[in-house]
Every structure is written in C-alpha cells, then in structure tokens.
Amino acid sequence: MSSEPVVDVRDPAVLDDPMRGYDRILAESPVCRARLPGGAEGWLITRSEDVRAVLADPAVRNDPTGLPGQGAQTQEEAFLALGTPPEHLPYLRASLLSLDGAEHTRLRRSISHAFGASRVAALRPRVQQIVDELLDGLGSGTVNLLDEYAYPLAMAVVCELVGVPEADWADWWRWGKVLVDGDPARITPTLGEMFAYCHALVDRRRADPREDLLSEVVAQEDLTDVDIVALVVFLVLAGHETMAHMLSNAALALMRDPAQRALLRTEPQLWPAAVRELVRTDGPVQLARLRYAATDLEVGGVRISAGDALQVVLGAANRDPAQFEHPHRADVRWQAEHGGREGSVGFGWGPHFCLGVALAKVEAEVALRSLFDRFPAVQPVAEPEWVPLPRGRHRVALEVRLR
Ligand code: HEM
Numbered sequence: 001m002s003s004e005p006v007v008d009v010r011d012p013a014v015l016d017d018p019m020r021g022y023d024r025i026l027a028e029s030p031v032c033r034a035r036l037p038g039g040a041e042g043w044l045i046t047r048s049e050d051v052r053a054v055l056a057d058p059a060v061r062n063d064p065t066g067l068p069g070q071g072a073q074t075q076e077e078a079f080l081a082l083g084t085p086p087e088h089l090p091y092l093r094a095s096l097l098s099l100d101g102a103e104h105t106r107l108r109r110s111i112s113h114a115f116g117a118s119r120v121a122a123l124r125p126r127v128q129q130i131v132d133e134l135l136d137g138l139g140s141g142t143v144n145l146l147d148e149y150a151y152p153l154a155m156a157v158v159c160e161l162v163g164v165p166e167a168d169w170a171d172w173w174r175w176g177k178v179l180v181d182g183d184p185a186r187i188t189p190t191l192g193e194m195f196a197y198c199h200a201l202v203d204r205r206r207a208d209p210r211e212d213l214l215s216e217v218v219a220q221e222d223l224t225d226v227d228i229v230a231l232v233v234f235l236v237l238a239g240h241e242t243m244a245h246m247l248s249n250a251a252l253a254l255m256r257d258p259a260q261r262a263l264l265r266t267e268p269q270l271w272p273a274a275v276r277e278l279v280r281t282d283g284p285v286q287l288a289r290l291r292y293a294a295t296d297l298e299v300g301g302v303r304i305s306a307g308d309a310l311q312v313v314l315g316a317a318n319r320d321p322a323q324f325e326h327p328h329r330a331d332v333r334w335q336a337e338h339g340g341r342e343g344s345v346g347f348g349w350g351p352h353f354c355l356g357v358a359l360a361k362v363e364a365e366v367a368l369r370s371l372f373d374r375f376p377a378v379q380p381v382a383e384p385e386w387v388p389l390p391r392g393r394h395r396v397a398l399e400v401r402l403r
Pocket residue numbers: 096097108158234235238239240242243246279283284285287288289290314345346347348349351352353354355356357359360
C-alpha cells in the first residue's frame with residue numbers, strides 16, 4: 001500500500017483520551033492507514049459495521065504466514081524479530097488467538113465444554129462465596145479495589161476452574177503484569193518461567209487427576225503437551241487480566257452514575273444488562289488482536305490488499321453513533337430492551353468471540369451487585385490514572401472510600 005500512515009495508535013493524544021481520539025478518527029476516516037502497536041503499518045478500522053464484518057470474514061486471518069504483501073512476515077519471524085527465543089515459538093503458535101480455521105476449532109473445542117451455560121451456572125455459588133469473603137476482608141476506610149477485590153476475584157475463579165493451586169496465584173499475578181507492561185527484556189524470561197511451570201503442572205495432573213479442567217484436558221489424547229501448556233497460559237491470562245480491569249472500569253463507572261445505581265437497586269433483574277452495557281461503554285479490551293487480509297478485500301468502501309495488517313478498534317466500534325443511540329453513555333434500560341442484540345463487540349466477534357463470556361458475565365454480575373449492596377455509597381478518592389497502553393483500557397489503581 002502506498003499511502004502514508006495517518007494515525008499512530010501509540011500517540012499520547014490517542015492514549016490520553018482514547019474515546020475522543022477515536023471519535024474523531026471514526027468520523028473523519030473510519031478505515032485509515034495507521035502505525036499499529038508493534039510499530040508496523042496497517043489499516044485501522046473503527047466503524048461498528050466494518051469491525052464486525054472484518055472479525056467474521058473467513059478471508060481475514062490471525063496468522064499471516066504465507067500471505068503476500070507487507071504483512072507477509074511470518075508469525076514466527078515477527079516473534080523472532082521481537083527477541084523471542086526459538087524454543088518459545090511452538091507455544092506462541094499454539095495460542096488460540098494465533099490460530100485460524102480447523103486448527104483453531106480443534107483447540108477451542110477441547111476446552112469449550114467448560115465454558116457452556118450449565119457449567120458456568122453451577123459455578124455461581126462458588127463465585128458468590130469468593131466475593132463475600134473478599135468483601136468481608138476489605139474492612140473499612142480506603143482500599144485499592146483493583147488489587148484488593150477485582151484481581152483476587154478474577155484470579156481465584158479462573159485458577160480454580162483450570163486447576164492452578166492457590167500457592168501459585170501470586171506468580172501468575174506477577175507474570176500477567178510483566179506481559180501486559182510489554183517490556184521485551186522481561187517478557188522472554190517470564191514466558192520461560194510460565195511454560196516450565198505449566199509443564200510441571202501438566203505432569204502432576206496426569207499423575208494425580210483432580211476435579212478441574214486441566215485434569216480433563218490432559219486425558220484428551222489428541223492434544224500435545226505444547227497444546228495444553230498454551231491453553232493453560234492463555235486461559236489464565238485471558239481469564240484474570242481482562243476480567244479484573246472490566247470490574248474496575250465498571251465499578252468506577254457506576255460510582256459516578258447515581259441514577260444507574262438507583263435503577264439497579266430498585267430493579268436488580270437489570271444487572272445482566274448493566275454488565276453488557278458497561279462492557280460496551282468501558283470494556284477493558286480496546287484493540288482486538290491484529291488480523292491480516294488473506295485476499296484482496298473491500299472494507300467500508302476502501303480497497304485492502306492481500307497480506308495487509310488490519311487493526312480493529314473494539315472501543316471505537318462500541319461507541320459508534322451509527323450503531324448506538326447513546327454512544328458514550330451507559331444506559332442500562334436501553335441495553336435491557338435490546339437484549340444484547342445491539343452489536344456490541346466488547347467480547348469480540350466471529351470465530352474468536354470470547355470463550356469465557358458466560359463466566360465473565362456471572363463474575364461481573366455477582367461482584368458488582370455484591371459490592372454496591374454492601375457499600376452503596378462507595379466513591380473513588382481521586383481520578384484514577386490510565387495505564388498508557390493502546391491495547392487495553394486499564395487503570396493503574398482504583399482507590400476508593402468504602403461506605
Ligand atoms: C469481562 C471480561 C472479558 C472481556 C471483556 C473479554 C474480551 C475478549 C475479547 C475482546 C476477545 C477476542 C479478542 C480478539 O478477537 O482479538 C476474547 C477472547 C477470548 N477470551 Fe475473553 N474476555 C473477558 C473475560 C474472559 C474470561 C473470564 C475468560 C476465561 C476464563 C476468557 C477467555 C477468552 C478466550 C479463551 C478467548 C480466545 C477465544 C478464541 O480465540 O477462540 N475471557 N475475550
């Protein structure tokens with residue numbers, strides 16, 4: 001592609017106020033050239049309709065290997081260029097978000113039974129118990145809700161489901177932070193630690209199965225140890241990082257919105273709609289994983305060449321005025337009336353749609369409802385700072401006064 005990049009998603013003007021930054025981009029050039037998070041060039045796609053079309057298009061891939069054009073660098077070359085040691089490549093290649101087609105379906109199916117509606121509904125009492133214990137432990141006064149409530153809950157739920165022993169949760173917390181911070185010098189040794197840890201855990205569960213997902217997965221003969229390690233790493237990370245920041249963003253949004261809080265107090269049956277609406281307006285995942293055009297395509301009337309990189313902006317699509325009546329305002333009643341069919345992409349779209357969506361909704365509903373039942377007047381003590389990351393909407397901390 002010859003045209004110059006017009007937007008840099010790492011630009012402080014976009015990072016400091018992503019919503020207003022993306023509003024402008026969406027209004028002026030919804031499919032435009034951009035410099036993407038890793039520094040490469042590609043297309044930035046912000047309109048809701050285009051984002052959904054791209055994420056569901058079978059001619060769009062997550063793995064660029066073998067594609068022509070400027071995205072033609074193989075996934076492996078891209079990882080190696082970032083300093084990834086060759087021995088880590090098989091795990092990164094086997095990660096759900098790096099796979100397409102039949103291979104993706106095979107690995108996703110191997111764990112999807114654990115995330116279905118009935119299995120998740122059965123977890124609700126345990127989620128409530130963890131939430132109640134955490135709330136009991138908060139005491140009174142000022143606390144950091146992100147570190148003392150959201151992270152411990154998200155970590156406990158996913159680790160118990162997968163089968164990671166409690167003694168090791170602190171390691172996962174540390175590993176997750178290193179990976180999100182994105183410092184390449186620390187990522188490589190951290191990944192090495194995680195892969196070695198998971199191999200040892202796989203061996204332990206094979207020798208001594210328990211009532212957990214890992215014990216079920218190690219019994220599946222068509223999965224290699226590399227497949228299983230990649231699944232565990234991805235699940236634990238996806239299950240706690242995104243979840244913790246969703247809870248923190250949503251709690252803050254509700255603290256600042258007494259009208260919606262009052263509505264939820266009088267009509268608690270609206271909590272599931274509130275969770276959907278808060279993921280739409282302030283979801284933790286701003287950018288989807290990078291995609292590539294497998295053939296020449298047209299997106300929103302713009303011609304895109306085979307091999308080009310495509311960066312869809314979930315946060316922009318979720319506030320597209322052509323799609324949503326109140327793009328920037330969380331409106332629980334409106335969401336309830338639309339029943340989740342309004343086209344929000346906060347959990348993704350298409351074949352990589354969030355596998356943990358049902359669990360995430362139960363966790364969020366139980367955690368937020370219980371927090372505001374216990375502390376109806378909880379308030380932030382200061383304006384929380386953003387972590388300057390293009391990929392996520394993460395706050396550094398959420399200091400609140402409990403009351
Ligand atoms: C509110 C919390 C969460 C949000 C907003 C969220 C959001 C997302 C999004 C946007 C994607 C798609 C990324 C893309 O296509 O590039 C995704 C994928 C995924 N999520 Fe979540 N997620 C959440 C919680 C969870 C939880 C709790 C789990 C598991 C315990 C989970 C497991 C996954 C998995 C396995 C995928 C990859 C699916 C695939 O590639 O087939 N997520 N999530």
